[in-house]
Amino acid sequence: MANPVLPSSGVLSPLGLDAVRLAPGFWGDRIALNRDVTIAHCQEWEEREGWIGNFRGRLPRKGREFSDSEIYKLLEAMAWADHPALPELAETVARAQEGDGYLNTRWTGNRYTDFEWGHELYCYGHLIQAGVARLRMHGEDRLTEVAKRAADHICRRFMDTSETCGHPVVEMALVELYRATGTARYLEMARRFVERRGLPALGEIPFGRAYFQDDLPVRRAQSLRGHAVRALYLASGVVDVAVETGDEELLKAVEAQWERAVARRTHLTGGMGSRHTDESFGEDYELPPDRAYSETCAGIASIMLAHRLLLATGDARYADVAERTLYNVLATAVALDGRSFFYANPLRVRVPAVPLNGVNHAAEGGLRSPWFDVSCCPNNIARTLASLPAYMATSDAGGVQIHHFTPGEISHGPLALRVETGYPWTGGVRVRVLSGGSGRISLRVPAWAKGATLAYGPAGDTESAAGGSDISHMSGSREVEPGYAVVAGDWQPGDEIHLDLPMAPRWTFPDRRVDALRGSVAVERGPLVYCAESVADEPPLADVAARISSPPIDHEPGPQADHLVDHPADHQVGSPAGASAAVPVPRAAGSEAGAPDPVAGAPAADPTADPATGPAAGPAVDPVVEIEVAVLLGTPATDNWPYRPVPDAPEGVDTVLRLVPYHRWGNRGPATMRVWLPVAD
């Protein structure tokens, strides 16, 4: 039961790291890279910056008031990854804990004097989440002991007060510790933190109380609002409390807030947050592509919330949003080499960022940085990727549900399944029964996948033909609607289910109330949002307009489509080379067979490349699934005033623009980028 979220009730039960093991593939590669590169990268920077030294009592103290939490997020990542560096780091933390359980390197000696900005309970929240991870992956040890002592301290100190923390997270942490230990006071403490918020519980701040969701009791709020990470962490904790206390009203309140935020305050990428100033959601339909904040941590928090709502309700819409955010925020936020990160994830970058090898003092999104003054995002990525298998599949009394498609194996009771897919590059998903059992197997059909088909039955003669599925021997081939495609059966080893998702690229248009996107169009393919990226001397993007009368043109993805490395010129993968070992990618049924379509500028495979130092074993070319769109490329024009008495008709030359998956952008150096293209015709 190795799960970051393990509700005691709900429609679905998550399958944990012990039940879901990912193979090389889109997520499997990233998880391996995270374990082998990113976790060490984070630890190295936390030492360098002195944030770990703070626990050793080094003076002067370094870092922001919440820097302790970065070490805790990293400890959580280490716990899920079963990383060997954990015990020593946990011991360093443990030594700084005071006799009564208090632990904070910034506020020791001056406890609880600033609830608005002090982040003390926030830090505990992350410490407790690390403790839960350790408890579930390993069992009791120094870290779990520290976490429980901290939780006990919180309960003693705050059970009967009206206080809370300016930054939520302790709520979901306490519920999870209750779930992991059965200690009821942790749940009660979390419940009280939830209920006292918005009475109000905090002081007035310049941003206003909505910033930390203290403007209204959570039951009365209509939408997610204020600081996006705070809002989403709080909502996650509220779902946890609602589920454990059986509080349907509370659950419905969060569902309604989520629904409205998704309908009006969410970027196409799934990213949330429209304002840089206070890292907040902004208002309904305020969704600027250029100033989209879409903080990486908000994306992660959104995945956490959607996952909780999925478990509580079984509704596929939550998994749809989680998937969108996984592929277009989480996968975007970390570089292909696992060593640099986006803090903000805008959908438009007009001016290439200046490369930065050191600490980024800002939180802009033009180029990934190795570290930030506020480095929540790298550590949050690390802990999320380390626990990601636990988000993929669930079970209920009737069987197993597969929500996200990536190569790996899933076991539940006697049933063992292997998932083989090139998703998100190809739409074919093969679920093969390794060990039999009876029950329903459900596969999520994403909302965009109109016309998906499902076939199942005993495997045909396709076993060795990984590149193409022959379903002629199968029974039950049928079209399936978005939601869940459910197949009930008494499964025997060798049985297969084939889901084919339509992967043609598609135009996507904004709601007319989104002022910032009016007259624009984006391209999506499967779960991926695409973008135009312009590096160095490539054509500028300031004045292109899409000719939507021509459909976007897809290229057949090559066998390296799911490799982490784009181009030889990319940041090199430090280790492990094996993380990028090729796995055969099935082609979607009906797609043309053929060689990878070479991409101009991406040289052919170099068979002499050294796997130890080169980008990866195997050919390092054509990994990107490009899409081409016909565009009008504007001719440079100048005028002395940008407002005119007549509409500004597009002018320029017709050409073709290549789009790359949004999550790939910014890996070739400073670039301009845009997801939304003006419509020319």
Added chain:
Amino acid sequence: MANPVLPSSGVLSPLGLDAVRLAPGFWGDRIALNRDVTIAHCQEWEEREGWIGNFRGRLPRKGREFSDSEIYKLLEAMAWADHPALPELAETVARAQEGDGYLNTRWTGNRYTDFEWGHELYCYGHLIQAGVARLRMHGEDRLTEVAKRAADHICRRFMDTSETCGHPVVEMALVELYRATGTARYLEMARRFVERRGLPALGEIPFGRAYFQDDLPVRRAQSLRGHAVRALYLASGVVDVAVETGDEELLKAVEAQWERAVARRTHLTGGMGSRHTDESFGEDYELPPDRAYSETCAGIASIMLAHRLLLATGDARYADVAERTLYNVLATAVALDGRSFFYANPLRVRVPAVPLNGVNHAAEGGLRSPWFDVSCCPNNIARTLASLPAYMATSDAGGVQIHHFTPGEISHGPLALRVETGYPWTGGVRVRVLSGGSGRISLRVPAWAKGATLAYGPAGDTESAAGGSDISHMSGSREVEPGYAVVAGDWQPGDEIHLDLPMAPRWTFPDRRVDALRGSVAVERGPLVYCAESVADEPPLADVAARISSPPIDHEPGPQADHLVDHPADHQVGSPAGASAAVPVPRAAGSEAGAPDPVAGAPAADPTADPATGPAAGPAVDPVVEIEVAVLLGTPATDNWPYRPVPDAPEGVDTVLRLVPYHRWGNRGPATMRVWLPVAD
């Protein structure tokens, strides 16, 4: 020579407060209200907040690190207004000055330890500007003595260092003090401050050095950039230095930067600044209406810069931008009662602001506030309005130029002119010669005024017909092009010049590179930008779209069009009632005569209204020149995701939307507002 800017050379010489006296009218009313209400309002708040007390040595010190500058801006306002409160306040300031001229209530005892954020030279700059104002309006006194001692201190301390201030303004202040006193070292100090900037002279900050224009030497910069007020103050000082040192290259550099910023980084209102985060310009074509920062002080600074460039070059484009900013930023930023202010001036407000009677801790632009934690804007408005007559007209060897049209009298040598106009409500401008002289009289024809006509000659029988000009007796009637309409003559008393500017409302469309405005249209009329405002239960603006196939419909402005008070429900004018005394408004030639067009919701004049407590003497209705546009009013729609596979076609009911001048918005209580309307057809 009572001028805030008095260059020793340049194409045009400004006429000062001693040469330009405004009568009741758009600006005359506002200047009177400023003198009688706003200046006292600011002083009252500065006492209440303890910022004046800081000069008395009260502890703990109150306010932000730059609060001294607010008292100086207020002193400058008092100086231009010849306000009786000046001597006592100046004495309070003088007593805080140290023996060597140092004066700062925040940093005394800890001088010059933070050039990036300390604002010490910035504060001196405003002190010196106040001193110059006093010197020119009154002559030597305590305030001028303090200012000169501070300037001498600066020269001793900084002449041979490489330091400068994170916030420019001292540059233009020192040049002006040089102009007022002839002391050359002030100019040399200013020149050095300009030249050392960008070498760099300041430390790195999280916003980056472009924030305070220290990223590049001023001669090398391509555009105005970074913090808008800082950039515009610096550029103003650079023009001053360039003009006084005859440095053509430096002047050209600022002209080019201004040109690019106006072409790509300026809102339709003339407002500058697109980002809240660092109050900065943002990038080319990044001009979001909703998150337009368009700080009031940046608008004022832009007027200051444009005025300097106009004096240096005589180019009408500078006066065009100044006019746009005067009517749509400066006039907007202060409430009709002179007691509350906008800090930011966005072009779209989606959610009505919460009324606030106390200090506004934020700088949002949804509702005017009586005071702010950072209260630069109210004091800046006060000093700008107090000196505004000095921006209206200039002279050169050949005659007089009138750049801005508002009722008043202008004298230059033997020539005395009276300007009569209802501008900006009506397009007729009558310049009447009161006292003769020979020379050219030039009237600016704004860039938008295609088809303007000019007539001149001896007055006909129209003297008493203020409502309509009969030009049949005049000679020389002709169409005039945008720029300056020049009439040379040997002027006799009674001679007149009639300029008729076309005032039909017009659609205005954005450059196609402005992503945030794509597919939208605005309405302008004369120099005024219009907006839709929705108060209380009026129709929402979230989903309206303009039918541009129908032209906007103008209403004949009523006689109260230039009154400061909109509606009986408005904030009441505290004093003086006389500030709003009606002045007859000439109708533009060719416009239909007729009674004011009653506006629904604005009751007819109440003859029993008490002028002392009512909004104003005279009828209080129909003061707003409304414009009607045909719109499609969207039907409320909900969907669970704001992105779709097909373009979102406008749907709804056809109706008529009333637009009001942008500068009037927000005077009827919390409201939503939009300048840019989506195009329906």
